[in-house]
Amino acid sequence: MSDDAIVSVTPEIALDEGYTYAGGLGVLEGDKFYAAARLGLNYYVLTLLYREGYVDYELGPDGTPLPKPQPQPADLLNRLRKCCELEVKLKGERVSVAAHVYTKGKASVVFFEPLSPEWATSLTSRLFIERGVEEKFYKYVLLARASAEYIKSQIGVDSVRYIDLQEAYTAFLPLVLRLPGRYRLIIHTPGPWGHPSFPRGLFEQEFGYKMIEDKIVLTTLGAIMSSELIMVSAKHFDVMKRVIPHLIEKARFVTNGIDLERWMHPGLRERFEKGELNPENFALAKSEARANLVRLINSRKPLAVSQEQMIAVWARRMTKYKRPYFVTRLVEEARDNVVFVLGGKAHPDDKEGLQFMREFKELERKYSNVVYFHDYDVQKAKTLIAGGDLLLFTPFSGWEASGTSFMKAAVNGTVPVASRDGAAVEMIVDGVNGWLFGQDIRDLVDFGRDPRVAEVDRVEYEELKTKFLKALDLYSSDREGFQTIALNSLLTFAPVVDMKRVLREYYPDLVK
Incomplete structure (x- = not known):
């Protein structure tokens, strides 16, 4: 088995402990992690630590769902080992980020948690729950910048064979860490919620880029900067031909599975x-x-x-x-x-x-x-x-x-x-x-x-x-x-x- 590193960057992952997932993508990424660990792969999952989880509900007397935070349980937090602190720049400020590692064999899940300043710590409080477009933008830029620093300082750029970007929210990473030929964008849904866009002004403010379009679609950005697109079933590939016909030449499919x-x-x-x-x-x-x-x-x-x-x-x-x-x-x-x-x-x-x-x-x-x-x-x-x-x-x-x-x-x-x-x-x-x-x-x-x-x-x-x-x-x-x-x-x-x-x-x- 080769020691080349595989990196999977994802907004969510469902382990057997904790609440760091919302749905199918997280469960799929968890299954990949456990299977990769048993195969002895040098496999890294890079994601965010959401202290307040995704969402839990109490049902009121009339059955009305009342949302509440979903604090991480001790069985997850006790499994994490703080390996290092990283420093990244966000909004022009220095942000300190802890990297907490969950290991199984040679495979690792790395959870990034901003420690300071205070405004940055709130970015990762909840999964897929934000107070506006700007907060959502900076949440995933944080994931990208922390991932780039971790790859450079802890894995080693020369050791990385693949970097798989799970869903479009991870597509900021190629803007931060240029590694031509090693990125692949994995598209997990044809639905519009999986293809978010952000105003051009945020990209200029954070990266200094003066994009042509008023709204930057992350799927398009990630696809252009990746060597390959991967859909998750044969039919999904067929449907996406009608959604992104201009990008389909570099696409194929790998039908999902389970552990x-x-x-x-x-x-x-x-x-x-x-x-x-x-x-x-x-x-x-x-x-x-x-x-x-x-x-x-x-x-x-x-x-x-x-x-x-x-x-x-x-x-x-x-x-x-x-x-x-x-x-x-x-x-x-x-x-x-x-x-x-x-x-x-x-x-x-x-x-x-x-x-x-x-x-x-x-x-x-x-x-x-x-x-x-x-x-x-x-x-x-x-x-x-x-x-x-x-x-x-x-x-x-x-x-x-x-x-x-x-x-x-x-x-x-x-x-x-x-x-x-x-x-x-x-x-x-x-x-x-x-x-x-x-x-x-x-x-x-x-x-x-x-x-x-x-x-x-x-x-x-x-x-x-x-x-x-x-x-x-x-x-x-x-x-x-x-x-x-x-x-x-x-x-x-x-x-x-x-x-x-x-x-x-x-x-x-x-x-x-």
Whole structure:
């Protein structure tokens, strides 16, 4: 294994401790880190330390989500080792930055924390929560400047083989540290929230550059200064041809995956790795995972879950394009002989997402067979995804870059029912290892204005309901047939979604 250093710069990462993530990007970067550590890679993740985390919620008497900070727990802070202090310039002032390191094997996550002056310390209080455009700009310039200093002083520029910029917020780094040929921009979403822009004046003020455009789009900036763009599924690559046609010549895709050791139930993984998985021991391990989920359900709501009831899971970041309103209708219209386990939270500025949280809480209050985890996190996700019988994956087609929840479900024999989006179209064979519904739209349909949205939703909900009822009927009347599809899910997904495959495609000269 080569000792060339790999650097991944990201605004978030989900470790098994702490609250330094908001959603799928953070979980993906955590999976890469753990897999890279086991492979013995010289792997560095550079990010920010958010003392107040992302966001937690209390639900008011009427179900209204009340946001609050999410202080980092001792189990994360105690794992960190302060390796050094860096000095960077920001707003023309000297800023002192501590580098806290979380290590596993030869892999490290480096969390940067500004120590002084006082205005700088507030920049990294919360993840993805800022008081305005200028604060957001300087938060990510800080990440760039601290990353540049750490690479120069602690890793060594000559040792670095790759610098992967995760999402556009990291695209300031090539302005600060010029290393032609070593940067790659990884695009994780086609959605506009992943392609932020900042006023030209801020760039002139901070860097002295007099840009041509009034608004500088970070995706364009990062793409121009990188040797390669990488999308995260085949369909995502196809959709992005219509979003950034002027940049697509330097692009390719690497379909996302997951860390099997992190996400696969131990009983299933052990038998799979030994080649000993069969219907009997699969059913035994699956019953253990289900029992763990039932215990978690009962910690939240007393609920007698019988073996005759299928457990259906919908759990992810709460935002409109993921169509949580599909599952609210399913609960109302198809709730016999099934337990619905719901999970997810919204960004505090996402009013529609907050309303979906209220609706999920109301469903939990209204129906005995519904439980909602508004405090959904990595640890709960492991239990929900492994213990369920069916996972609902419902994004509006064209908007999900990859998705990994259905991968995590499938490798645990939790059968995915998925819209034709993201990487689902690469991996699910309808009726064989899961079910697919809806159109395969290769365009970014505007949710707010496009008149097609209502009709697409109407047709696709009915198809989802049909597939859901088909799965429920199979579970109820032919358990062996349902188990065959569940086992097919595991056996077909596990070799393909293994994070080792992903790292091999990202770093073919370093991972054999």
